[in-house]
Amino acid sequence: MSSLVHVRCEDGKSQTLPAGLSAREAYQRIKGEVPADALAVKINGIPRDWNTIIEEDATLEPISFASPEGKEIYRHSSAHLMAQAVKECFPSANLTIGPPIEEGFYYDFAFERSFTPEDLERIEQKAKALIEADLPITRHEMSKTQAIELFRQRGERYKVELLEGIPDDTVSLYQQGEFVDLCRGPHVESTGRIKAFKVLSSAGAYWRGDERNPMLQRIYGTSFPSQEELDAHLAKLEEIKRRDHRKLGKELDLFSIQEDIGPGLILWHPKGARVRLVIEDFWRIQHLRRGYELVYSPHIARLDLWKTSGHLDYYRENMFAPMTVESSEYQLKPMNCPFHIMLYKTHLRSYRDLPIRYGELGTVYRYERSGVLHGLLRVRGFTQDDAHIFCRPDQIAQEVKQVLEFMTEVLRTFGFENCEMYLSTKPDKAVGTDEQWEQATLALATALQETGFAYEVDPGEGVFYGPKIDVKIRDGLGRLWQCSTVQIDFNNPQRFGLSFIGEDGKPHQPIMIHRALLGSIERFFGVLLEHYAGAFPVWLAPVQAHVLPITNKQHDYACAVAEQLRQAGCRIELDLRNEKVGLKIRDAEKAKIPYMLIVGERERQAQSVAVRKRNGQDLGTMTIAEFRDLVRQDEPPVLRGATLSE
RNA sequence: GCCGGCGUAGCUCAGUGGUAGAGCAGCUGAUUCGUAAUCAGCAGGUCGGUGGUUCAAUCCCACUCGCCGGCUCCA
Numbered sequence: 001m002s003s004l005v006h007v008r009c010e011d012g013k014s015q016t017l018p019a020g021l022s023a024r025e026a027y028q029r030i031k032g033e034v035p036a037d038a039l040a041v042k043i044n045g046i047p048r049d050w051n052t053i054i055e056e057d058a059t060l061e062p063i064s065f066a067s068p069e070g071k072e073i074y075r076h077s078s079a080h081l082m083a084q085a086v087k088e089c090f091p092s093a094n095l096t097i098g099p100p101i102e103e104g105f106y107y108d109f110a111f112e113r114s115f116t117p118e119d120l121e122r123i124e125q126k127a128k129a130l131i132e133a134d135l136p137i138t139r140h141e142m143s144k145t146q147a148i149e150l151f152r153q154r155g156e157r158y159k160v161e162l163l164e165g166i167p168d169d170t171v172s173l174y175q176q177g178e179f180v181d182l183c184r185g186p187h188v189e190s191t192g193r194i195k196a197f198k199v200l201s202s203a204g205a206y207w208r209g210d211e212r213n214p215m216l217q218r219i220y221g222t223s224f225p226s227q228e229e230l231d232a233h234l235a236k237l238e239e240i241k242r243r244d245h246r247k248l249g250k251e252l253d254l255f256s257i258q259e260d261i262g263p264g265l266i267l268w269h270p271k272g273a274r275v276r277l278v279i280e281d282f283w284r285i286q287h288l289r290r291g292y293e294l295v296y297s298p299h300i301a302r303l304d305l306w307k308t309s310g311h312l313d314y315y316r317e318n319m320f321a322p323m324t325v326e327s328s329e330y331q332l333k334p335m336n337c338p339f340h341i342m343l344y345k346t347h348l349r350s351y352r353d354l355p356i357r358y359g360e361l362g363t364v365y366r367y368e369r370s371g372v373l374h375g376l377l378r379v380r381g382f383t384q385d386d387a388h389i390f391c392r393p394d395q396i397a398q399e400v401k402q403v404l405e406f407m408t409e410v411l412r413t414f415g416f417e418n419c420e421m422y423l424s425t426k427p428d429k430a431v432g433t434d435e436q437w438e439q440a441t442l443a444l445a446t447a448l449q450e451t452g453f454a455y456e457v458d459p460g461e462g463v464f465y466g467p468k469i470d471v472k473i474r475d476g477l478g479r480l481w482q483c484s485t486v487q488i489d490f491n492n493p494q495r496f497g498l499s500f501i502g503e504d505g506k507p508h509q510p511i512m513i514h515r516a517l518l519g520s521i522e523r524f525f526g527v528l529l530e531h532y533a534g535a536f537p538v539w540l541a542p543v544q545a546h547v548l549p550i551t552n553k554q555h556d557y558a559c560a561v562a563e564q565l566r567q568a569g570c571r572i573e574l575d576l577r578n579e580k581v582g583l584k585i586r587d588a589e590k591a592k593i594p595y596m597l598i599v600g601e602r603e604r605q606a607q608s609v610a611v612r613k614r615n616g617q618d619l620g621t622m623t624i625a626e627f628r629d630l631v632r633q634d635e636p637p638v639l640r641g642a643t644l645s646e
Numbered sequence: 647g648c649c650g651g652c653g654u655a656g657c658u659c660a661g662u663g664g665u666a667g668a669g670c671a672g673c674u675g676a677u678u679c680g681u682a683a684u685c686a687g688c689a690g691g692u693c694g695g696u697g698g699u700u701c702a703a704u705c706c707c708a709c710u711c712g713c714c715g716g717c718u719c720c721a
Binding site for chain 1: 677684
């Protein structure tokens with residue numbers, strides 16, 4: 001064995017060193033010092049502890065919190081720290097697992113009761129004391145048998161169970177003080193490396209995520225390298241709460257969900273409905289211009305239709321129970337596709353007719369388990385902006401490409417510039433031939449490439465009837481939301497025996513493409529509401545301006561202003577209350593009205609309005625016609641002065 | 647569905663084993679006012695629902711409905 005190794009640092013500096021040094025020592029010898037923010041080190045590209053012994057030639061690259069790996073290590077060590085605190089406060093709690101997650105970490109414990117807020121406070125204090133103690137974190141490798149014995153002695157039965165499932169003979173443990181956890185690592189060097197630590201919440205979670213398993217007590221927490229960063233993160237959490245669409249929906253009187261109506265069922269109030277109408281008008285105009293036929297279908301249909309479509313077999317758990325009418329069974333629709341298929345079948349189709357694109361704002365009802373309902377984002381009755389494209393296999397790529405372009409245009413209009421695309425391929429359980437899958441998947445990939453979108457492949461995540469593209473949009477707070485989806489379907493054309501007559505005069509089977517741009521109107525509305533924090537852009541705002549007379553001497557004029565603007569298609573409200581303008585402005589501001597039109601004696605004389613924006617900006621006075629043009633400017637071109645009947 | 651928390655006036659919330667309060671909103675009156683709160687008065691609740699314990703329940707107990715957080719991110 002060579003006693004010398006060649007070690008290179010991330011910047012290319014290298015040195016030949018005796019084997020057996022730790023990564024930290026080696027790095028120090030070459031570079032003089034290890035950066036203060038280096039949590040761990042990549043050795044030949046693999047994250048490791050700083051005290052890993054170097055036995056072979058290696059390249060070293062420090063990992064800081066700035067990198068995804070660094071965050072993971074930091075949060076993972078934080079999870080251990082919290083687990084140590086829990087074990088010290090509650091020795092009878094059993095350890096299970098504790099991974100880092102997106103903005104923090106959690107650790108699951110088996111404990112005889114739930115943790116109370118007081119417990120969490122105590123745990124946080126204990127963790128802070130352990131940070132203060134700056135305990136070294138050390139790695140120990142041992143045989144699996146030894147590890148099992150160790151955890152058995154400590155009464156950690158879940159750890160024993162985990163170990164029994166590990167195929168390797170050797171496992172690694174990490175220790176800090178009395179605390180020992182089974183862990184692959186790496187970790188930071190000591191508990192003192194964790195600077196700002198916060199316990200956030202607790203909740204029940206099933207062991208291994210399976211509801212047949214016992215319920216564990218999960219504690220969530222987060223940590224950052226500085227108090228400032230932690231504070232910023234907590235402020236962001238507050239901001240998320242402030243923007244919660246459920247809160248805004250109530251404050252702005254947009255919608256409600258009422259116990260007497262039923263969970264997951266949305267009641268659209270006039271203001272919410274106005275926004276929805278604008279969204280839907282925009283949607284309809286766009287679809288008509290892009291070669292879609294708009295259709296309507298009923299909310300219930302004979303159960304047999306759902307047998308043919310396969311929903312009864314594959315989707316039953318998400319459907320409301322059927323109802324019996326005149327001794328036939330009917331089913332509330334969970335999807336619109338069977339209706340569009342039946343529409344296709346009303347005529348004999350030629351290859352010249354394809355593609356046929358049916359679009360519908362179709363309201364569907366799905367049974368969702370009570371615990372998963374969430375405001376407008378997860379409901380039991382919602383309206384899909386659905387469309388089904390029937391085309392020849394060779395038209396898939398072209399059609400999908402058009403859908404993607406259409407989708408980005410629509411999303412951009414609503415203020416979503418960034419999205420992420422995922423291509424999901426054939427799952428284990430699937431219908432259709434391998435050839436069909438390959439052809440369709442390739443068509444999707446081609447469409448993505450031709451439109452120039454970066455995308456990730458989700459292997460095996462396709463629906464059983466075909467591959468799909470899912471699109472997630474990023475909102476104002478950087479959160480991702482699944483809205484658009486494009487799915488290829490070989491299954492339904494076959495089940496329903498769809499055909500078109502080809503050039504050869506023989507029947508062929510069309511391909512069906514399911515697609516939604518907004519996903520569901522309810523969900524999209526919720527996302528939009530949070531994205532804009534309730535302050536809709538002018539073209540979407542339920543009320544675009546308040547007319548605020550200063551005294552009752554201007555009431556007649558204010559009414560005339562409002563009436564003229566309404567006739568011009570603006571959404572205007574009058575505030576004739578016997579109050580000072582200051583209060584009227586304050587109230588309009590709270591209601592997030594984009595414009596305030598203040599009319600006093602001067603404006604009445606000049607037949608003008610003084611325009612104030614909701615951000616406080618004063619646009620000065622202008623005529624009513626000028627203001628109307630100002631509002632128009634904010635509308636997407638397609639809607640500008642457009643009507644559905646044109 | 648499961649675990650935990652919560653449910654009091656239109657809204658936000660306080661409160662107690664002896665049948666309830668505040669602020670805002672609402673209504674009435676006064677004020678006629680120039681860019682984020684004028685003043686005064688009035689009215690408003692079967693304390694989510696059902697059942698039980700008790701002389702007495704909004705409060706304690708059980709059930710139920712609903713809401714909130716969480717429930718596949720391999721130690």
